[in-house]
Amino acid sequence: YAPCVGIIGAVLGLIHVMENLADPSALGGGIAVAFVATVYGVGLANLFFLPLANKIKFKLKEEAGSRNVIIMGLVGLAQGENPRLLQEKLESVLPHSERTKETKK
Template sequence: EIIVEVVELADVARKGGLLSLEGKEVSNDFLQKGIQLLVDGHDPEVVKSILSKDMREGIARLTIGKAIFLNIGDTAPAMGMIGTLIGLVQMLSAMDDPKAIGPAMAVALLTTLYGAMIANMFALPVADKVALRSEEEARIQSMIIDALLAIQAGQNPRVIQGLLKTYLPASRRASEGEE
């Protein structure tokens, strides 16, 4: 969908100049920022520099989020083991009362389970999702930077479409951008 949108913008810019892009509504904030840089008449180097910096900072923020969830995933099983040790101490301290052994053993086993569940069912999958999102954002934003620089250079919209299709997997290249 972003390819179709960018090719339409390239058509508008080619026919009416870069200023004709002013006020155009687009679905992507990064693309909107880039269009504004083009309309404001910045040099290609400045456009690329500003957008690349914006892209790097966004990825850095996502990387921090990923690191937080990885740390939770690493720490949760250890916290579960600490709970297990506490439960075992309670169990061993109540060896003279057979009725207290069961509940203490349950605490010991449940804390290990909770630690493993937090790590493997929550924290690590979220970290993986954040990493995938970061990669996807970087790819889309890199594609947008290339597209904007091509629009600014006055390249043919079909050439721009071909350039942007290189970012897609081969299986999607034939259908994307021709709707």
């Protein structure tokens, strides 16, 4: 949304410029507003909002993976699978950093 804010600011600045076409000394303020709003919008989007969105997406994927492992475990237990074999099966799905100490050996 930040680029949209920049574009809206640019449009408002250009509207201000158009209102003052008869007075050339007043054009600079409107043009400055347009450029500053654009820079702030693009800057916030690229330096703050996009990295934040990528981090949130990464965390959501991690949580979805954890939920899938939990569901696999519950289904396995409900079907009467051997708990040891089920543990090995589930840990094979997990990243190496999340496995228990016993299976890291």
